[in-house]
Amino acid sequence: MTSQGQKNKLRSESAKSKWTNAEALFRKEKRIVKSKTDALFMIACLFIVLSLPWYTSRYVIYIATLVLINIIAVQGLNLLGSTGQVSIGHGAFMAIGAYITAILCHTYHVSFWIAFLVATAITGIIGIFIAFPALRLKEMYLAMVTFSFNLILYLIIAGLKITGGFLGLNVPKPRIGSIILNTEWQLYYLTLFAVFLFLFFTINLSRTRIQRAFTAIRVREISAQAMGISLWGYKTLAFLLASIYAGASGSLLAITLGHITPNNFTVITSIEFIMMLLVGGPGSIVGVILGTMLITMLPFFLMFLTQALSSYFPILVVQFANLKIMIYGVILIVFLIYFPGGFQGILMKFSGYFQRRP
Amino acid sequence: VEIMMEEIKFFIDVCINSLPIGSVYCLLALGFVLILKATRMLNLCQGEMMMLGAYITYGFMQMKWPFAVAILASIVLNAAVAFVVEKFILRKVIDKPPFVLLLVTVGIGTVIVGLTGILWGVEQKIMEIPNFSKTVNLLGFRMTYGKVSIILLSLVFIIILGLFFKLSRRGMAMRATASNWSASMLMGVNIGNVFSASWILASILAVFPGIFLAKSIILEPGISVYGYVGLSALVLGGMDSILGTIVGGFAIGIVEGIAAIYIGGQAKHLAGFIVLFLVLMVRPTGLFGTKKVERV
Numbered sequence: 001m002t003s004q005g006q007k008n009k010l011r012s013e014s015a016k017s018k019w020t021n022a023e024a025l026f027r028k029e030k031r032i033v034k035s036k037t038d039a040l041f042m043i044a045c046l047f048i049v050l051s052l053p054w055y056t057s058r059y060v061i062y063i064a065t066l067v068l069i070n071i072i073a074v075q076g077l078n079l080l081g082s083t084g085q086v087s088i089g090h091g092a093f094m095a096i097g098a099y100i101t102a103i104l105c106h107t108y109h110v111s112f113w114i115a116f117l118v119a120t121a122i123t124g125i126i127g128i129f130i131a132f133p134a135l136r137l138k139e140m141y142l143a144m145v146t147f148s149f150n151l152i153l154y155l156i157i158a159g160l161k162i163t164g165g166f167l168g169l170n171v172p173k174p175r176i177g178s179i180i181l182n183t184e185w186q187l188y189y190l191t192l193f194a195v196f197l198f199l200f201f202t203i204n205l206s207r208t209r210i211q212r213a214f215t216a217i218r219v220r221e222i223s224a225q226a227m228g229i230s231l232w233g234y235k236t237l238a239f240l241l242a243s244i245y246a247g248a249s250g251s252l253l254a255i256t257l258g259h260i261t262p263n264n265f266t267v268i269t270s271i272e273f274i275m276m277l278l279v280g281g282p283g284s285i286v287g288v289i290l291g292t293m294l295i296t297m298l299p300f301f302l303m304f305l306t307q308a309l310s311s312y313f314p315i316l317v318v319q320f321a322n323l324k325i326m327i328y329g330v331i332l333i334v335f336l337i338y339f340p341g342g343f344q345g346i347l348m349k350f351s352g353y354f355q356r357r358p
Numbered sequence: 359v360e361i362m363m364e365e366i367k368f369f370i371d372v373c374i375n376s377l378p379i380g381s382v383y384c385l386l387a388l389g390f391v392l393i394l395k396a397t398r399m400l401n402l403c404q405g406e407m408m409m410l411g412a413y414i415t416y417g418f419m420q421m422k423w424p425f426a427v428a429i430l431a432s433i434v435l436n437a438a439v440a441f442v443v444e445k446f447i448l449r450k451v452i453d454k455p456p457f458v459l460l461l462v463t464v465g466i467g468t469v470i471v472g473l474t475g476i477l478w479g480v481e482q483k484i485m486e487i488p489n490f491s492k493t494v495n496l497l498g499f500r501m502t503y504g505k506v507s508i509i510l511l512s513l514v515f516i517i518i519l520g521l522f523f524k525l526s527r528r529g530m531a532m533r534a535t536a537s538n539w540s541a542s543m544l545m546g547v548n549i550g551n552v553f554s555a556s557w558i559l560a561s562i563l564a565v566f567p568g569i570f571l572a573k574s575i576i577l578e579p580g581i582s583v584y585g586y587v588g589l590s591a592l593v594l595g596g597m598d599s600i601l602g603t604i605v606g607g608f609a610i611g612i613v614e615g616i617a618a619i620y621i622g623g624q625a626k627h628l629a630g631f632i633v634l635f636l637v638l639m640v641r642p643t644g645l646f647g648t649k650k651v652e653r654v
Binding site for chain 2: 086132133136137139140141143144145147148149151152155156158159268271274278319321322323324325326327328329330331332333336337340
């Protein structure tokens with residue numbers, strides 16, 4: 001009798017210690033800064049990002065701003081992708097955000113800050129509307145819905161009078177009090193602030209119930225539903241978040257470019273976003289940032305390369321646009337076939353060589 | 359009553375005039391269906407294949423080849439391109455999820471666009487085809503030879519393909535592959551050959567609408583957008599039905615014609631995509647598609 005009791009006690013104790021162990025692991029897993037190297041890496045990145053305008057040219061700051069804007073949009077796409085849903089129409093949401101900002105600022109002379117909020121909110125609402133078919137459709141069909149949404153929106157924007165048709169709209173620069181934010185570095189810091197906000201939100205979201213529900217839906221919808229996760233609610237939420245991200249980035253893009261036309265938001269833009277996601281490695285925040293940097297800087301890098309080689313191969317200058325398109329296609333195909341994990345996958349593989357065996 | 363008769367006659371005229379473009383969509387949708395049935399992938403580069411076929415024909419015509427020979431040569435070349443693309447790129451990812459396959463075809467499409475741009479330039483070209491704009495009287499409607507031939511071609515292709523799938527042994531092998539890969543492999547079907555055959559057939563089907571569009575509208579890389587309208591014909595007809603492609607293609611053509619006449623402006627281009635969007639929202643299986651049941 002006593003031995004039985006002792007055994008029971010022992011068993012419960014060992015279970016308890018196991019439990020606390022698991023909890024500790026979970027806590028560690030939940031932390032944003034997991035180790036000292038992580039902290040050092042983050043501080044280094046922060047320093048580089050903050051000090052960039054001090055030692056680079058205006059052109060580089062402009063490119064960096066575009067990278068930051070794309071980071072916001074692609075993080076939204078990443079959130080949507082973490083529920084297993086795919087969208088080839090992310091550029092359309094960006095277009096909505098950009099055009100609402102442009103119309104409010106240009107035609108109705110509203111302050112940018114209000115226009116930014118309104119644009120983000122309206123894009124979110126439209127995202128919910130697009131989410132309704134998403135509750136019935138999967139993979140290929142969903143891709144087609146979002147794709148056709150992008151095609152339709154492009155034609156509508158090009159055809160309407162209020163959007164300026166193919167000529168586009170001028171967007172006035174934002175102002176704080178009497179200061180007009182019209183230099184590159186001011187816009188860079190503004191965008192950087194927005195990126196910090198959105199990244200903070202994304203990283204925190206990845207530790208919550210919501211992100212776990214997203215993952216459960218991605219892995220298997222029916223078992224997720226059986227666990228009491230509302231498919232309707234979470235899929236709509238994913239679309240809402242993705243379109244809010246896209247709307248905010250579109251709004252920022254409008255003021256950074258200063259002049260937007262429908263050709264900034266074609267189907268190619270949406271495919272570029274997917275490329276950023278795939279090249280970076282879907283599902284990982286750091287990977288997505290890397291992928292966005294690579295793909296956004298690619299055309300500028302190619303342009304630089306062409307100019308450097310133009311005296312030896314003058315044909316490169318003539319065929320620049322075509323070659324660029326081809327390189328994009330080749331990158332998309334190569335990454336899909338050979339590196340499905342994207343850049344993050346390559347890094348993981350690479351770091352695996354240096355790790356001791358478990 | 360007189361006015362109403364006039365209206366109705368006008369409406370019928372509009373419908374008849376939009377039959378040629380409808381048959382273009384029909385042929386494109388047929389290409390989509392062939393590939394979709396055999397390999398379960400949505401081939402988003404059908405429009406680009408179409409454009410490539412038109413450009414190759416144009417290239418041979420520039421070299422003073424006769425029109426018929428140029429078409430034959432472009433069919434052969436297009437089929438070769440499709441064969442290479444399928445065999446060496448898509449065969450590697452055939453077991454991945456459909457979305458990955460779709461993106462790979464998008465990538466192939468952009469490569470084709472870049473390639474045609476390098477070979478022929480991006481500026482608009484005009485194709486000269488003998489006897490294309492000669493008119494004939496058919497049951498009281500005046501039509502050009504080009505329009506009549508594209509309508510006839512689409513009907514002929516659909517009948518031939520329908521008979522091929524119903525009657526011939528290879529057609530049966532393709533149907534078997536469509537319904538179950540592993541079972542048909544066990545029954546001795548070489549499914550690799552079936553994949554190649556479906557791609558080659560689809561690329562051949564893409565040549566004719568390409569030439570028609572290049573002649574009747576303009577030859578430029580932008581005509582690959584019509585591939586997406588073909589996509590909406592596919593979805594309207596049902597994703598896996600050959601009968602559906604006829605109905606879907608002609609229906610989209612007529613809808614576009616009506617939108618162009620009665621609304622005007624950009625509405626013509628919008629109509630096809632709005633139909634695509636609405637059909638996917640309301641009835642994703644289309645008119646003749648089979649419904650899929652999902653199990654846990």
